[in-house]
Amino acid sequence: MRRLLRLLLVLALFAGAAYLLWPSVQRAQRYAALMASPAPTTRSLPNPLPGQRFVDTWGGARSEGRKHEGVDIFAARGTPVHATTRGVVLNVGENRLGGRTVMVLGPGGQRHYYAHLDRYADLQEGQWIEAGRVVGYVGDSGNAKGTPTHLHYGIYQLGGAVNPYPLLRQD
Numbered sequence: 074m075r076r077l078l079r080l081l082l083v084l085a086l087f088a089g090a091a092y093l094l095w096p097s098v099q100r101a102q103r104y105a106a107l108m109a110s111p112a113p114t115t116r117s118l119p120n121p122l123p124g125q126r127f128v129d130t131w132g133g134a135r136s137e138g139r140k141h142e143g144v145d146i147f148a149a150r151g152t153p154v155h156a157t158t159r160g161v162v163l164n165v166g167e168n169r170l171g172g173r174t175v176m177v178l179g180p181g182g183q184r185h186y187y188a189h190l191d192r193y194a195d196l197q198e199g200q201w202i203e204a205g206r207v208v209g210y211v212g213d214s215g216n217a218k219g220t221p222t223h224l225h226y227g228i229y230q231l232g233g234a235v236n237p238y239p240l241l242r243q244d
């Protein structure tokens with residue numbers, strides 16, 4: 074009888090541990106699948122500001138001898154910014170150049186950078202999001218202060234920034 078009770082106790086402990094660990098197992102699987110997914114190809118990403126046209130400004134001269142490492146999409150202050158991919162929110166925070174920014178880890182391990190936001194959407198670092206999820210709202214924060222409000226959108230991978238322009242659809 075004691076033996077049976079002990080066996081039941083051990084089984085209950087295993088079941089409890091499996092129950093508690095299951096979400097982190099699922100998270101790890103989703104993360105692995107994301108990293109193993111192919112990076113976006115030409116015109117495969119939706120416009121983060123649907124309906125707003127934009128031009129290719131990759132490599133344009135910027136302050137302090139920098140080159141423009143992204144695409145600028147202009148829109149009224151407060152226009153919602155939609156994630157171009159699914160992924161994991163890596164960072165929600167402020168920096169000198171980008172102002173209020175959100176960084177999302179996307180397919181193939183690329184990082185998607187949304188900058189000059191007026192404010193953030195309700196996001197937590199480590200959170201899983203689907204493509205189309207609102208990550209923030211257009212503004213002029215950071216070194217864009219006082220310029221026409223726009224989203225600076227960048228894509229980074231191992232080896233540095235890549236031009237998002239050819240990967241994006243305009244619609």
Ligand SMILES: [Zn+2]
Binds near residue numbers: 141144225
């Ligand atoms: Zn820019």
